[in-house]
Amino acid sequence: MSQPSSSARAAQVIRFGDSRVDIACIGSLARRMVEVLFGDRWREEVVASAAPHYVLTSDSTGLTLTQGPITHCARADTGAAAELLMTCVLHDLADHNAAGLILHAAAVSWQGVGVLFPGVSGVGKSTLSAWLTSAGFDYLSDEMVLVPTGTRTLEGFNRALHLKRPLARAIQPRIEPYLCASSRDHDYFDDERGTLVPPQALRAGMPFSTPELRLVLFPEYRAGSAFTCEKLSAAQASAQLMGCLINARNLDGHGLPEAARLSKQVAAYRIRYSEPGTVQHAIVGMA
Amino acid sequence: MNDHEIPKPVDSVQLQDFAGELVVYDLARTRVVYLSDTAALVWRLCDGRRTVKEIIELLTSTYPQNASHVPDEVRATVKALEEQQALSALSPDR
Numbered sequence: 001m002s003q004p005s006s007s008a009r010a011a012q013v014i015r016f017g018d019s020r021v022d023i024a025c026i027g028s029l030a031r032r033m034v035e036v037l038f039g040d041r042w043r044e045e046v047v048a049s050a051a052p053h054y055v056l057t058s059d060s061t062g063l064t065l066t067q068g069p070i071t072h073c074a075r076a077d078t079g080a081a082a083e084l085l086m087t088c089v090l091h092d093l094a095d096h097n098a099a100g101l102i103l104h105a106a107a108v109s110w111q112g113v114g115v116l117f118p119g120v121s122g123v124g125k126s127t128l129s130a131w132l133t134s135a136g137f138d139y140l141s142d143e144m145v146l147v148p149t150g151t152r153t154l155e156g157f158n159r160a161l162h163l164k165r166p167l168a169r170a171i172q173p174r175i176e177p178y179l180c181a182s183s184r185d186h187d188y189f190d191d192e193r194g195t196l197v198p199p200q201a202l203r204a205g206m207p208f209s210t211p212e213l214r215l216v217l218f219p220e221y222r223a224g225s226a227f228t229c230e231k232l233s234a235a236q237a238s239a240q241l242m243g244c245l246i247n248a249r250n251l252d253g254h255g256l257p258e259a260a261r262l263s264k265q266v267a268a269y270r271i272r273y274s275e276p277g278t279v280q281h282a283i284v285g286m287a
Numbered sequence: 288m289n290d291h292e293i294p295k296p297v298d299s300v301q302l303q304d305f306a307g308e309l310v311v312y313d314l315a316r317t318r319v320v321y322l323s324d325t326a327a328l329v330w331r332l333c334d335g336r337r338t339v340k341e342i343i344e345l346l347t348s349t350y351p352q353n354a355s356h357v358p359d360e361v362r363a364t365v366k367a368l369e370e371q372q373a374l375s376a377l378s379p380d381r
Contacts (some may be wrong), residue, residue, distance in 0.1 A: 233305065236308075238305070242319040264305075
């Protein structure tokens, strides 16, 4: 067996599609942060010393995130470092990824049925996926989902959920037990906009799955609104999917042929809701 | 916009046909536009040769039962697609 060269080092490697990001962690809090933020996504590997994109260091003064000569943050608190690390990793994983459609979307699975919630920030993706996870759905992602080219497989970037503050009324009682029993800065992180919590905070022992996409719901949260559901044509769904596509420039035809293929194969609806429970009932009915 | 204008798709668009409806994706502006059956019909006639007036006349003769609605629908569709920069207008004396 060959020995690692002297220039090799251990790093937390995070893969998604055909991309990877390496993070060399120095300090126990740095390592813990990667575990909480990226859950099942990371693996410890030995990589060439030139390879790690990032070095995350924790010490008594705080957290420092560097990328080669660039210092993203120095002696930052855990919330700021966690948010920055998450932003950098998501960007890097999507930026050159050509494995398929990478969508700005949440996703869950119900009894093997993959449900996609594409949408821009603010439509309620994180709250919806958190609520459904706590109700027994399998969590796939609250932010970024890959559908590999030529497939209907949903591969969620199953990171820590980013729940905006104040916590939605529907979510609060479901997450409070975890927050009360856990340590901030160790088991979850508060940043400027919200709280980053691992999906296990909502449901322990959840399997990691890559279900077949069977239902696309374009959500719109509107306080006080009754639940409405409007069937979309394949063309309408395709146009909306393109609006949520992160890596268009890496794909043949900018991803439009793939978005069209998917839209022709999978039922899509535009939904408006105020109570996540109404979405749960709709999914169970449709599935 | 006037009826003598000659609308033409901008060079950077890519089309996806859904048996009637269309999705127009502007590669340069990374912008997507959905076209209903009616809008797609108008789009297909905007070929850089016909004027808006000629498109109206063609659709009016093809769909005489909708003749009263055709002019406004064509003008509105062309105007909307120009505003979304999916169509550009050529002057008739080009």
